[in-house]
Amino acid sequence: MTFSTTSTAQPKVAQRLQNPEKIHRSITINKSPAEIYTFFRNFANLPYFMKDLIALTVNSETMSHWVVQLEHGPKVEWNAEITEDKYAETISWRTVGKTEVEQAGTIWFSKAPRDLGTVVRLHMAYTIPAGKLGKFATHLVGEDPDSIMLINLSRLKAYLETGEIPTTKGQPSGRDEDLAPEMKH
Amino acid sequence: MKALCWMAKHEVGLRNVKEPQILNPHDAIIKVTTAAICGSDLHLYNGTIPTMEKGDILGHETMGEVVAVGKQVYKIKLGDHIVIPFDIACGSCHHCEQEEYSACDNTNPNSILADTLYGHSGAALFGYSHMYGGYAGGQAEYLRVPFVDTNSIVIPQGIPDEKVLFLSDILPTGYMAAENCNIKPGDTVAVWGAGPVAQMAIRCAYMLGADRVIAIDHFDKRLEMAERSHAHTINFESAENVLDELKYLTGGRGPDSCIDAVGMEAHGHSITATLDRAKMAVGLATDRPDALRQAIQACKKGGTVSIPGVYGGVLDKIPFGAAFGKGLTFKMGQTHTQKYMPLLLNKIMKDEIDPSFVITHRIDLEKAPQAYQQFNDEKNDCIKVIINMH
Numbered sequence: 370m371t372f373s374t375t376s377t378a379q380p381k382v383a384q385r386l387q388n389p390e391k392i393h394r395s396i397t398i399n400k401s402p403a404e405i406y407t408f409f410r411n412f413a414n415l416p417y418f419m420k421d422l423i424a425l426t427v428n429s430e431t432m433s434h435w436v437v438q439l440e441h442g443p444k445v446e447w448n449a450e451i452t453e454d455k456y457a458e459t460i461s462w463r464t465v466g467k468t469e470v471e472q473a474g475t476i477w478f479s480k481a482p483r484d485l486g487t488v489v490r491l492h493m494a495y496t497i498p499a500g501k502l503g504k505f506a507t508h509l510v511g512e513d514p515d516s517i518m519l520i521n522l523s524r525l526k527a528y529l530e531t532g533e534i535p536t537t538k539g540q541p542s543g544r545d546e547d548l549a550p551e552m553k554h
Numbered sequence: 555m556k557a558l559c560w561m562a563k564h565e566v567g568l569r570n571v572k573e574p575q576i577l578n579p580h581d582a583i584i585k586v587t588t589a590a591i592c593g594s595d596l597h598l599y600n601g602t603i604p605t606m607e608k609g610d611i612l613g614h615e616t617m618g619e620v621v622a623v624g625k626q627v628y629k630i631k632l633g634d635h636i637v638i639p640f641d642i643a644c645g646s647c648h649h650c651e652q653e654e655y656s657a658c659d660n661t662n663p664n665s666i667l668a669d670t671l672y673g674h675s676g677a678a679l680f681g682y683s684h685m686y687g688g689y690a691g692g693q694a695e696y697l698r699v700p701f702v703d704t705n706s707i708v709i710p711q712g713i714p715d716e717k718v719l720f721l722s723d724i725l726p727t728g729y730m731a732a733e734n735c736n737i738k739p740g741d742t743v744a745v746w747g748a749g750p751v752a753q754m755a756i757r758c759a760y761m762l763g764a765d766r767v768i769a770i771d772h773f774d775k776r777l778e779m780a781e782r783s784h785a786h787t788i789n790f791e792s793a794e795n796v797l798d799e800l801k802y803l804t805g806g807r808g809p810d811s812c813i814d815a816v817g818m819e820a821h822g823h824s825i826t827a828t829l830d831r832a833k834m835a836v837g838l839a840t841d842r843p844d845a846l847r848q849a850i851q852a853c854k855k856g857g858t859v860s861i862p863g864v865y866g867g868v869l870d871k872i873p874f875g876a877a878f879g880k881g882l883t884f885k886m887g888q889t890h891t892q893k894y895m896p897l898l899l900n901k902i903m904k905d906e907i908d909p910s911f912v913i914t915h916r917i918d919l920e921k922a923p924q925a926y927q928q929f930n931d932e933k934n935d936c937i938k939v940i941i942n943m944h
Contacts, residue, residue: 527644527659537663
């Protein structure tokens with residue numbers, strides 16, 4: 370099997386975006402393609418693992434509304450339409466109507482070698498208007514869209530394989546902001 | 555609760571912090587009964603591991619009593635007395651299924667940092683920098699243990715903490731280092747360093763059938779301890795030439811396998827060691843690998859170099875030509891602690907090994923900040939420190 374990462378493998382809609390930024394990432398998840406597809410296709414599950422996705426409303430079989438609050442950036446919203454949907458194989462989507470972040474994406478689920486589970490491949494294309502670019506903290510490690518999607522794939526893997534997303538948020542430390550009020554100097 | 559916190563290079567503070575809470579369904583909280591300071595904690599103390607932050611709670615050799623469990627904990631029960639491995643594994647990824655627990659895919663929330671530095675992220679570690687997950691460590695009165703069903707071993711009642719605490723790290727680490735040597739009858743194993751991991755490796759190498767173990771260090775008391783485990787010893791400060799001595803002792807062949815139980819902050823007075831210190835001081839190098847260089851030079855043709863000593867970054871002047879020319883095998887990495895804990899607890903219960911022989915200092919928590927300094931500065935007398943936590 371060969372995986373093309375050239376523009377010909379991009380979702381058709383992406384070709385309509387002018388000079389889009391592109392993301393190609395893949396990850397291997399220790400579950401079957403059908404299990405991962407079924408979880409992912411129910412968009413109500415996405416906020417469980419997607420970083421910064423604060424609200425997702427499913428409006429119909431194909432339409433959904435997304436609200437993302439970036440950790441060090443603005444809040445952005447869009448409407449998305451599913452443009453392709455094959456059970457246990459692939460899902461494609463694109464934004465419709467006016468939005469600051471125009472995008473299109475495809476996710477593929479294919480059986481990995483031996484007993485390794487499933488290879489999940491994600492391709493995305495997006496454009497951010499020049500004036501808006503400065504609002505995104507793209508210079509911080511882990512805060513650019515490519516890193517965010519890589520983190521999201523890792524979190525999807527952790528959630529499906531273990532039933533939780535590893536975290537240290539809320540643990541104690543000796544930093545002043547983490548101390549209980551009566552312990553602060 | 556009281557916790558030992560990394561405040562800056564050469565500064566460990568005892569601070570009053572919040573108690574840990576259950577954050578995820580597979581978590582447990584333990585009331586820590588005993589913790590230890592590890593030789594690898596000194597790398598943090600000396601500021602040679604990147605991504606430590608002021609206030610991070612230290613410690614990865616810990617045991618205690620379970621006082622709370624999450625909704626999806628099935629094996630571990632309230633009141634269980636458990637030892638916690640230093641590495642945090644999820645128990646369900648492909649690597650965990652292969653018992654490669656320290657290569658766990660899922661436990662490091664900061665995996666993107668390790669991805670960037672190392673290509674891939676391994677398992678998170680307790681109290682060992684943000685690149686390794688940023689989890690609060692166990693030199694504290696209470697500890698949150700993620701995936702506790704995977705990351706623990708239950709200790710039967712009536713066993714003193716001292717006998718089983720080192721299942722958390724140094725005993726499995728010494729055992730895996732010896733196992734990585736593929737020891738055959740008649741083999742000679744040379745061990746660089748005679749610190750706590752080396753002391754465990756010496757005993758485990760004999761347990762796995764080594765004919766002779768040779769320990770190399772420059773602290774007399776550590777070498778004396780190695781001798782009590784029936785190791786032949788070489789003091790590299792008084793020996794004329796360690797490599798010649800090792801050749802002589804092995805009929806010119808060289809040791810069948812060499813264990814580097816020193817890692818990134820080797821002492822030594824060779825030209826390369828002096829250069830290493832200078833480069834590290836000005837930030838041109840991250841590690842001082844002089845023990846590793848010597849182990850590569852000494853090892854027999856076709857032999858194995860086993861590396862339990864910790865390395866963090868980019869190494870300079872490694873004699874790779876020698877390694878290639880002699881066809882050496884390298885085995886290394888963080889220990890798959892969870893894999894070895896049941897086997898080694900069994901050996902402790904059968905009195906085949908009692909790892910408490912390395913303990914030289916038993917202290918209360920209040921004395922621990924000074925103990926870090928003492929462990930770092932007085933390596934001759936201070937071999938292993940354990941902290942009574944409650």
